[in-house]
Amino acid sequence: MKAPFATALAIAVGLIVLLGYFVRLGVLASLRALLLDWAIVVAAVALLLGIINLAVVHWRKMVAERADSVYSAVLLAALGVTLIVVGIFGPAHPLSLWLFNNIQVPVEGSLMAILAVFLTVSAARLLHRRSDPLSIMFFVTVVVVLLASAPLLGREIPGLSEFRAWIAQVPAVGGARGLLLGVALGIVATGLRILSGADRPYGG
Amino acid sequence: MAEIRCPHCGRPNPAGREICRFCLGELRPSPGANPEGTSHPPTAAPGAAQGEGASRLRPAEGPRPEEEAAPPPEGGGEPQEGQGRALPEWLQETPAGRGAAEKEPDLARAELPEWLESMRPVEAVAPQPPETAERLEIAGPLAGLRGALPAEPEAIPLQKPPAYSGKLRVTAAQRAHADLLKSVVEEEGAIRPVPRKPAFSPRHFWRWGVGLALVLAILWPALTGSQGSPLPAFPEEVAEANRLIAELPAGARVLLAFDYEPGLSGEMDAAASAVVDHLMLRGAYLALLSTSPTGPILAERFLSNTQASHGYLPDLQYANLGYLPGGPSGLASFAESPQRALPQTLAGSPAWPAPGQPGLPALQGVGGIADFDLLVVLVDDPLAARAWIEQVQPRLQTAQGQTPLLMVASAQAEPLVRPFYQSSPRQVQGLVTGVRGGAAYARLTGRGGLPVEYWDAYSAGLLASAGMLLVGGLASAVFTLLPGRRSRGGEEPS
Numbered sequence: 236m237k238a239p240f241a242t243a244l245a246i247a248v249g250l251i252v253l254l255g256y257f258v259r260l261g262v263l264a265s266l267r268a269l270l271l272d273w274a275i276v277v278a279a280v281a282l283l284l285g286i287i288n289l290a291v292v293h294w295r296k297m298v299a300e301r302a303d304s305v306y307s308a309v310l311l312a313a314l315g316v317t318l319i320v321v322g323i324f325g326p327a328h329p330l331s332l333w334l335f336n337n338i339q340v341p342v343e344g345s346l347m348a349i350l351a352v353f354l355t356v357s358a359a360r361l362l363h364r365r366s367d368p369l370s371i372m373f374f375v376t377v378v379v380v381l382l383a384s385a386p387l388l389g390r391e392i393p394g395l396s397e398f399r400a401w402i403a404q405v406p407a408v409g410g411a412r413g414l415l416l417g418v419a420l421g422i423v424a425t426g427l428r429i430l431s432g433a434d435r436p437y438g439g
Numbered sequence: 440m441a442e443i444r445c446p447h448c449g450r451p452n453p454a455g456r457e458i459c460r461f462c463l464g465e466l467r468p469s470p471g472a473n474p475e476g477t478s479h480p481p482t483a484a485p486g487a488a489q490g491e492g493a494s495r496l497r498p499a500e501g502p503r504p505e506e507e508a509a510p511p512p513e514g515g516g517e518p519q520e521g522q523g524r525a526l527p528e529w530l531q532e533t534p535a536g537r538g539a540a541e542k543e544p545d546l547a548r549a550e551l552p553e554w555l556e557s558m559r560p561v562e563a564v565a566p567q568p569p570e571t572a573e574r575l576e577i578a579g580p581l582a583g584l585r586g587a588l589p590a591e592p593e594a595i596p597l598q599k600p601p602a603y604s605g606k607l608r609v610t611a612a613q614r615a616h617a618d619l620l621k622s623v624v625e626e627e628g629a630i631r632p633v634p635r636k637p638a639f640s641p642r643h644f645w646r647w648g649v650g651l652a653l654v655l656a657i658l659w660p661a662l663t664g665s666q667g668s669p670l671p672a673f674p675e676e677v678a679e680a681n682r683l684i685a686e687l688p689a690g691a692r693v694l695l696a697f698d699y700e701p702g703l704s705g706e707m708d709a710a711a712s713a714v715v716d717h718l719m720l721r722g723a724y725l726a727l728l729s730t731s732p733t734g735p736i737l738a739e740r741f742l743s744n745t746q747a748s749h750g751y752l753p754d755l756q757y758a759n760l761g762y763l764p765g766g767p768s769g770l771a772s773f774a775e776s777p778q779r780a781l782p783q784t785l786a787g788s789p790a791w792p793a794p795g796q797p798g799l800p801a802l803q804g805v806g807g808i809a810d811f812d813l814l815v816v817l818v819d820d821p822l823a824a825r826a827w828i829e830q831v832q833p834r835l836q837t838a839q840g841q842t843p844l845l846m847v848a849s850a851q852a853e854p855l856v857r858p859f860y861q862s863s864p865r866q867v868q869g870l871v872t873g874v875r876g877g878a879a880y881a882r883l884t885g886r887g888g889l890p891v892e893y894w895d896a897y898s899a900g901l902l903a904s905a906g907m908l909l910v911g912g913l914a915s916a917v918f919t920l921l922p923g924r925r926s927r928g929g930e931e932p933s
Contacts, residue, residue: 267775268775268776271769271771271772271775272772272779272780274769274772275763275764275769275780278764278765279764282732282764325785325786326785327753327759327786332739332743335701335733335736336740339701339733340704343700343701343702343704344702344704347703347705351653352649355649355904356645356646356649356911358911359645359649359907359908359910359911359914359915360911360915362912362915362916362919363918363919366915378905378909378912381901381905381908382901382902382905385668385671385875385897385898386669386671391669396672403853407853411854412858414855415825415858418825
């Protein structure tokens with residue numbers, strides 16, 4: 236074991252937080268709340284470090300004068316302008332909102348729009364790529380759900396909405412329940428491994 | 440240098456010596472021995488291994504059993520060495536021949552002096568160990584030991600080291616393979632011009648066509664000004680959400696979480712618009728927060744863009760508590776103690792009531808998360824929805840009752856959120872999903888708003904997508920089933 240102190244600390248913190256869910260003890264609850272508060276602070280600092288790292292990486296790219304340096308310059312300029320505007324006027328100021336509404340929302344919305352086009356093209360070519368029964372079933376399900384999600388030329392097709400609801404509430408929910416159960420079991424197993432010290436993602 | 444080999448131990452001795460320097464045996468060839476004994480040590484005869492010298496020292500006994508048992512040679516053939524062979528007459532007449540032919544049965548055992556006894560050859564007095572492949576040391580301080588490393592010069596073969604040629608000898612086939620590998624490696628490092636793709640291939644045409652068709656379909660209702668599509672019927676979960684909001688008391692405190700990204704704000708704004716509109720109609724005080732860094736400003740944008748008609752004022756009708764870092768841990772901390780997790784508003788003013796400060800109206804009377812009258816989570820990510828349900832929902836149950844949890848989710852998160860709504864007891868008490876859910880909620884409340892404005896364009900876009908999928912799917916199926924194309928096994932069309 237490389238770092239026994241870190242391992243012992245991680246196991247102790249995990250046990251305290253876990254026991255806080257089951258044992259109603261004042262000291263334990265206070266300690267658990269304190270540790271969770273620390274988690275918030277650490278996560279916020281990590282976000283700050285991520286921003287600094289992003290700025291440093293793109294600064295180096297820009298200084299290196301590579302072919303794609305202009306993108307790094309745009310990113311650094313946007314970061315600087317946003318920091319200055321939001322830092323001076325606050326995040327709810329109309330100027331800050333203008334930046335957000337006219338830069339970030341359109342850029343991310345455009346990406347989603349392109350995704351819609353590419354998904355449509357890919358789905359249309361699916362049967363050309365693979366024409367096995369599962370692909371055909373997937374294709375038919377997509378078409379039915381799309382047609383049933385909105386009225387066709389102003390008219391509802393009888394039974395189509397009910398069929399869509401059945402797909403969304405029976406097969407989809409069944410698969411989702413299985414997925415959630417698998418995720419829960421995986422989380423329990425991972426938690427037990429970390430609590431027992433068998434798994435040390437913190438490098439101990 | 441001439442040498443003579445000892446007939447007893449087989450070791451070489453300088454010519455002229457009479458006594459072996461190794462075993463002290465006589466080097467003179469004994470009568471009847473192999474006359475070529477200088478080059479071939481006597482071997483293989485029973486009793487002969489100890490040599491003539493040892494045989495002379497052997498006590499007088501009768502003939503050895505093997506000698507007695509040895510049958511006489513038949514047919515006048517050559518007698519074997521060591522067997523009692525008949526000497527020729529001319530040799531029997533000599534004294535040596537007579538001595539060899541006639542054994543002296545009463546030969547007394549020789550008494551050796553002590554100094555001579557100690558010099559006897561080792562193998563003559565050492566017990567015979569079982570035959571092994573190991574070498575017996577017969578000289579030096581290790582005499583008598585088996586398995587010792589030989590120290591004699593002859594044990595180390597001295598020979599001229601072989602000379603190896605520095606030239607690689609390869610066959611023609613190996614040379615051809617090496618040349619091929621070299622050419623492949625060199626081609627990898629060479630800069631090759633990228634083949635110029637055609638400006639307009641069928642694939643490009645197909646992509647641009649799909650994009651244009653979608654854009655035209657979505658723009659068509661806006662260009663024509665038609666509002667012909669009926670709003671969808673409201674499902675049970677939407678009706679439940681509507682009932683929960685309708686039953687809120689006057690001046691209710693509602694926690695509203697904005698957990699979606701700007702890229703999905705088009706869908707989420709439309710889905711949540713009617714719900715938040717209903718909340719504001721009920722006069723609810725809103726406490727806003729987000730576990731996404733862009734969430735707080737998205738909340739401000741949402742209120743100013745879609746709910747400006749209500750005229751809600753910050754820090755009066757609503758309090759923006761800002762960003763809650765930490766993911767699930769942050770949510771657990773917030774559920775444990777909201778005042779400690781988010782003590783201030785986005786503008787930096789104290790949010791919660793405390794001694795000496797009244798706190799904001801939206802948070803009056805709220806000591807814990809269960810003191811809110813309703814929790815509404817606007818979420819586009821199934822994992823974020825699950826974190827809210829797992830970390831916060833259990834804290835909403837108190838002895839006085841349970842604060843309901845209502846979710847407005849994107850269509851992509853619906854399959855993973857719906858199981859929590861369909862569970863028993865319900866972990867999510869109301870659910871509105873996607874633009875369709877928002878439009879259904881707007882139909883329930885009878886008010887317009889974003890989902891109603893979007894509905895026709897949304898319907899046209901979905902219809903166009905489904906139509907293109909059908910056409911493309913049928914074309915692909917026909918293309919695949921063509922006999923000439925089918926044999927290619929799914930090869931890309933040009």
